[in-house]
Structures are given as C-alpha cells and as structure tokens.
Amino acid sequence: MEALCLGCVLAAVITWGFLCFCDSAERMKTAEQAGLLKSGSRTLLVIAHPDDEAMFFAPTVLGLARLKHRMSLLCFSAGNYYNQGEIRKKELLQSCDVLGIPTSRVMIIDNSDFPDDPGVQWDTEHVANILLQHVEVNDINLVVTFDAGGVSGHSNHIALYTAVRALHSEGKFPKGCSVLTLQSVNVLRKYFFLLDLLWSLLHTQDILFVLTSEEVAQAKRAMYCHRSQLLWFRRLYILFSRYMRINSLHFL
Template sequence: MMRLRKVIIIVLIPVVVWLITKYILRPSNARTLKSHFAHRRIAMIIAHPDDEAMFFGPTLNALRTLASQTNPGSPELPETNLRIICLSTGNADNLGEIRTGELRSSAAHFGIPPSNVIIFDDPRVQDQMGIKWPTDAIASLVGPYLMDVDVVITFDNGGVSGHGNHMSINDFAREFLIGQGESSREVWVLKSTSILRKYISFLDIPYTYISNHFFHGGSKSERSLVLVSDVREYANTRDAMTKAHKSQMRWFRWGWISLSRYMVVNDLHLL
C-alpha cells in the first residue's frame, strides 16, 4: 500500500506541474512575451557553440512559436527577425571548425538559417574557462550586428555556469548597451540559479514561477518572463544537442540533457 502511494505521488507531481503551467501560469507569460518580442528584431549573444541549446532552448522554442502565431500562414519564421551571435568557435579542444558547423546545424532545429548565425574567431575572445573577455573587444565585434536590433538576449552576471566567457557578455551588455543609455534597445538576461535548482529539471518550474511572479509584483511583473517547454519542445532542444553538437556529447552531457532545468525552463529578466 505504501509503495502504491509513492508511485501515485511520483506520477501526480509532473501532471500537476504541467496543468498549473499550461492553464494558470503560462498565459500571463505569453502576454509578456508577445508585448516585448513580437515583430521585434532580436539578437541572442552567446559565447560558445552549444550555449544556444544547453541554456537557451526554451527561449528559442518560444520565439519560434511566437513568430508562427504572429505571422499565420507566412513562410517567414524567426529567421527574419532572430540571429545568433557567437563570440568564439569553441576551439579549446581544437574542434573550432567542427563546432562552427554544429552550431549552424543546431540553429536549424529552431528555424534559424545559417545566414543568421554569426560566429567570430578573434584572438581577443577565445574559448577559455577562467578568462573574462575585454568588453571593448566584444563591442567592436558585435556592435555592427546590433545596429538594427531591438532586443538582445544573453547571460546574466552569473553566466549560468560561472564561466568567465559567459559573464563577459553580461559585462558588455551592462557597460555598452545599458550604461551608455541606449534605452531604445531592450536587454534580457537568463537568470543563473543554485546548483540544487539547476539539476532538478521540471521540478524547478513551480519555484521559478513563484519567485518571478509573486515576489515581483506590480510594475516589476513586466520585467521578468518565464518560458517553459512542453514535451515536443524539450525533444527539439534535446535533438539540437544530440544530433547537431555531436562532438560535445560526452557522458556528462547526457546528465545535463536529462536533469538540467535549463532544458525545460528559462527565466529572463529585463536589465
């Protein structure tokens, strides 16, 4: 009897989480997503090939869905207004050329064509774990690609994994995009979490909603956005990793794909 109760509880938890997400909490986020991202020109700035799938999959899936909803019947999907800007080839293990192709293949899973994937190979911003890149170097590289952009999406100051390269992009966003008073361009950053929350997959969804919507009421509610992938969208992100980023699929990547909350939920915050 006790064992049966445990099985019922294990089954009920994901069902309840899914129902709360789909019918109660997700509609309010859809409104925020539409008001800030619909018909806007968007640039996602990442540090390495695979960042887009490992960390930003729910965001890219949501933007693709939004584009199809706001342009019904149109052949133009997010490729018309979304580009990925990657600051390095990820050449730490001398796989830069391979990983460049993998990023373009991964982007295709989210409806983004190769022409909208910009990848740099500059000596000032090479893939190194403990290194912070110079913000002026980042500015000189990405600046020309942001001239016509309305919205920038990137890492917060924790860089999700504490990677110095990730955090450098946030420094750039704060110093050059926010610090210089470019109020016409919105900058949204992906929130870093504790180690515990990072590896509890969909179980982190309720806490993410509570912390974003009940602790940030009033005018602040429009400055945060929770994006949750359904089963189909999760599978798309998984395929972007396993089928596109094959050079990165070591044993621990399977753990990330199975356990990471960033595979199923993103919470973005407006700087």
C-alpha cells in the same frame, strides 16, 4: 520523513499537471510579454561558444519562436579549446537549423581576441563594440544573453554580460532595444527541474519560458547536433537540467 516524502510527491503531481497544461495549450502572454516581446521583433541571441544556444537557451529560442520573433545569433568564439573549432562551427549551424535560426542569421567570430578559455578575460570594450555594431546593422529590438553568473560561472559567459551591462548603463543601445538576461540558479535547482518549475512559478522573474514535451524533444535534437561535446556528463545534463526545459529571464 513521511511528511517530506508526501510533499515531494504532491509537488511532482502539481508540476506534472502544469506540464500537461503546457502540452495542450499555448501559454498566456503577460502584459510585459505582449509589449516588449511583441510579434515580429528582431531578437539577437548572444552566446560565447557553440552549444550554448541549445544547452542553455533552447527554451528562450523556442519560446520566442511562438511569439514569431525573427531570431539571429552572434557567437563570440568557435569553441576551439580542444582544437575542434571547425567541427564545432558546423555543429552550431546544424543546431540552429533545428531550433529554427537560419544559417544566414548566424554570425560566428573566430579570432584570437576571444579564445574559448575560462582562464582568459575577454576585453569588455572590444566585446561591447562588436556587439553594438551587430545590433545597429541588424536593427535589433531585443538582445538576449547570460546574466552576471553566466549559468555555469564560465568567464567567457560572464564577459558577455559585462559588455551588455556596460552598453546598457551607458545608454548606448539604440532607442527601443531591450536586454534580457538568463537567470543563473543553484545546483539543486539546475538539476531538479520538476521542483524548480514550482519554484520558478512562485518567485518573481520578468519572463518564464516552459517547453512542451514536443519542444523538449526539439531542444534535445539541437543539443545532439553537438556530437563532439556529448561526453557522459552532458548526456546526463540533457536528461536532468532545467535549462533544457525552463528559462527564467530578467530585463536590464
């Protein structure tokens, strides 16, 4: 037991030191970041509901901002599960403003084809067609969305991955357009972000974004814009979840 406690303390100290380094200096770009994530890329974040951008993708959005990406956002529903769609659309625009995504580059799809409902399976071909049209019209270089686990297992999140995967496997994305998916992790890693950071550093992922303390505060401000969603358990999520601080992503 003593050895276990000592190990946890040592891990926390090492992690604290790494976070202090992140606070004091820009992280080095890997060769892959320098190539596929080059400055000035036009990046499209594809989400299912208002608050996904802050709750799950804030480290990616802010990390790409460091790399001077031109960020756009495509949201496939207004989040109207509890008839709060109009409120949630306004909250999304406020959150995007905090994260540095201008209103002019935010598209919210609000129709019955894509209800905010974990019990409804969105049509893959329909999602794919709308997404591809958005990519082509806006000359997108990089698409970012969920992986097969959807982070929380929500069927609407997974539907986005399924559509992106289909477009990628069929070679329908324009030449030069890459796809990054956000890694889903188990519950232990999801809520013990200090130990998860060590795990993430020691294991393979294509891209790892770690926020500084100033950026974490910015991510929290974005999440607090979603006032209609701030139930007690989401406040705990903001405090403890790795997705408010760390994003590990993989290329398709």
